[in-house]
Structure formats: C-alpha cells, structure tokens
Amino acid sequence: MTISVDQRPTRIVVDLDRIAGNLDRIRTHTGTPAMAIVKANAYGHGLVPVARRLQQAGVDQLGVAFLEEGVALRRAGITVPILVLGGIFGPQVGQFLAHDLEITVSSLDKLRQVEAAAEAMGTRAVVHLKVDTGMERIGVHHYSAAAFVEAAVASRWCEIKGIYSHLACADDPTSAMTALQLERFLEACAHFDRIGARMPLRHLANSGGILHAPATHLDLVRPGIMLYGVLPDPAARATVEVAPALSLVSRVVYFKVVRAGRTVSYGATWAPTDDTRVVTVPIGYGDGYPRALSGRGQVLIHGHLYPVVGRVCMDQFMVDIGHDSAFNEDEVILVGEQRGAMLRVEALAEAAGIIPYEFLVGLNDRIPREYLPPVEA
Incomplete structure (x- = not known):
C-alpha cells in the first residue's frame, strides 16, 4: 500500500452525521430553534465542514466569536444567518454589513457605531442586543437596559432580531446563579413590552442551560460543546443523549x-x-x-x-x-x-x-x- 505524504499516522476523524443528529436531539428536547455555535474552529472539529453539514441539516442559525470566522463561512458558501457573538471593533463594522453578518450590540456607543456604518452604506444592520446579567464581560448591565432598549428600538438603521445574555454557572445544575441571571434577563426584556415594542428573539441557554435549566430555553438556544457530543463539566447531567463526534x-x-x-x-x-x-x-x-x-x-x-x-x-x-x-x-x-x-x-x-x-x-x-x-x- 502506498501512503501519500499528507497521510500522517496521527489524525482527527469527525463524524458529521453525529453532529447533525445531536442538533436534532437538542431541538427536540428544547422545542425551540437552535443557534449552533461553531466558533474556535467548531470546537476543534473544523469550522467550514461542520457548518456545511449543519446547513444541510436545516440549522436555524450559526454563532461565531469573531468577524473573521463569519467571513470565512460566507466565503465558503454558508448562507444561513450568522451572529458574531464577540464585542465588535468599530473599524470592522462595515465588513459585518458587507458580509451579511448579524452584530452583537453591547452598549449605546456600539449602537451608534453600527448606525453610522449602516447609514453610510445605505443598509440596515441586523443586531442582537447584549445584556450583562452576571458575567461582567460585555453587555449593558441589566439594571441599565431600559435606555439601551429604547435607543435601539428608535434606531432607523438597526433591525433588532434578538436580545441575549450569557449564563455563567449553568454547567453546574446546583448553582443558584442561573435562576438569578434568568430573572435579571427577563426583567430587562420586559422593557420592550413596557414601551409597546415588538419583542425580539430572547436567547440565553448555552449547553449547561439546555441540559439543566428548561426555563432558560425561551425563544432560541445556543448549543456549543454539547453539539459535539461532549458534556461541559464533570457536574453536568446528561439530560440529552448526544454522541461524541x-x-x-x-x-x-x-x-x-x-x-x-x-x-x-x-x-x-x-x-x-x-x-x-x-x-x-x-x-x-x-x-x-x-x-x-x-x-x-x-x-x-x-x-x-x-x-x-x-x-x-x-x-x-x-x-x-x-x-x-x-x-x-x-x-x-x-x-x-x-x-x-x-x-x-x-x-x-x-x-x-x-x-x-x-x-x-x-x-x-x-x-x-x-x-x-x-x-x-
């Protein structure tokens, strides 16, 4: 048998059908659409091949961390909606719009940057508002969300598709932090109702939330590591049967x-x-x-x-x-x-x-x- 130079004896084998099967089981369990998270090279599994298989499987949305990941997917022919979850760098906003990428808006200042870029390009930006409910990473504090929501609703150049936060402790099913974050998040979301605005998609549940906290499933879930058949923490309970890929x-x-x-x-x-x-x-x-x-x-x-x-x-x-x-x-x-x-x-x-x-x-x-x-x- 002849072995070619690129057939290194060490290799990673990825079962793409298992990933698609995991997506189906997650959506069945939650009863909601899913934003499949494919950041960091699809958790080491391969960004483009995984995204292509998920698109074939009818995934509702993809999530990435950085602009560059989203651009790579668009250049590979991925057409499903893609949200960039990370904090935006102002000079890059035009590239988000040019590649039809949904933008995380995490402050009034970021909202203004997106508005300016969208107006300059004569297009509307699709955005998700980020609310900080306990991570202290990015996002408007939940107790300051009212003015942020009002400014976004009033924007002529931004279409609010979603509002979201991130769970800090959901990998541990015994943590009281998850319920507290859900309470804070729902209170922030309620401001849409208070001002008579349409409620956007609310999404909060990561893999831990999907596994342990049904109340966090809301309108959309964001499976990450469990999509690949791996549990997020030794304390996690396998409430959804997923297969390692x-x-x-x-x-x-x-x-x-x-x-x-x-x-x-x-x-x-x-x-x-x-x-x-x-x-x-x-x-x-x-x-x-x-x-x-x-x-x-x-x-x-x-x-x-x-x-x-x-x-x-x-x-x-x-x-x-x-x-x-x-x-x-x-x-x-x-x-x-x-x-x-x-x-x-x-x-x-x-x-x-x-x-x-x-x-x-x-x-x-x-x-x-x-x-x-x-x-x-």
Missing part, C-alpha cells in the same frame, strides 16, 4: 523493551520497576495533546487501556504496555472507541486538570482532519 487516532511507530530502572523521556521522571514494553506514539503538545497528561493520560491499543509514561514531548509520547504485545503501525486511540472500550474527552480533560473545551480547541491544524461522510468542496 471526534476521534483522535494515531499509530505505534516504535517498540522497545525498557529495563527496570531505566528512565523514560525528559526530566527522567519515570522508570519501570520491572522490565517492560514501551511504544512510542507520534503526537505531542505541539499538536495540542496536553503536556499535563504526562504520567496521567491513557490510550487504547487493541481495546485495552495503557498509561502514558514519562513526559509528553512536543511531537511524541511513550506508552507502557507491560508484558502485552503491540507492533509498529498498530492503531492507537487517544480519544474515541476501540473494540467496545471508550476514551472520552471529558475524562482526559479532567486528568489534565483542564476543561473539555480547552482540550478540544487545543487540537491544532498540524493534525489532519478526516470527515465522515467525506466533505465535498
């Missing part, structure tokens, strides 16, 4: 017997107490596999779990297989399923002392991605 796969590239007492990898932090068999896997922290998994990570080989030993290197790491056998080119599963055994992102992130989000978005473009079914350009 990403597998991280590599191959054995070296096998050796390491004698008792001989140290392995940088820093000489680990040595076997008895003679053992060690294999090398060609992936490291240069690819985004966390160095914090040194001595803590596990992999699957032939359906059995084996420990990562010694320090994870930039481009490779070592695995102790004891007295078992493994041969060069044998498959190694870092995330995913093999012979009925499973290694989940959530468990690896916990072992590394990070959150699942950080694990996924850290997997960089040095690792080639394959898609099931294959993606047409």
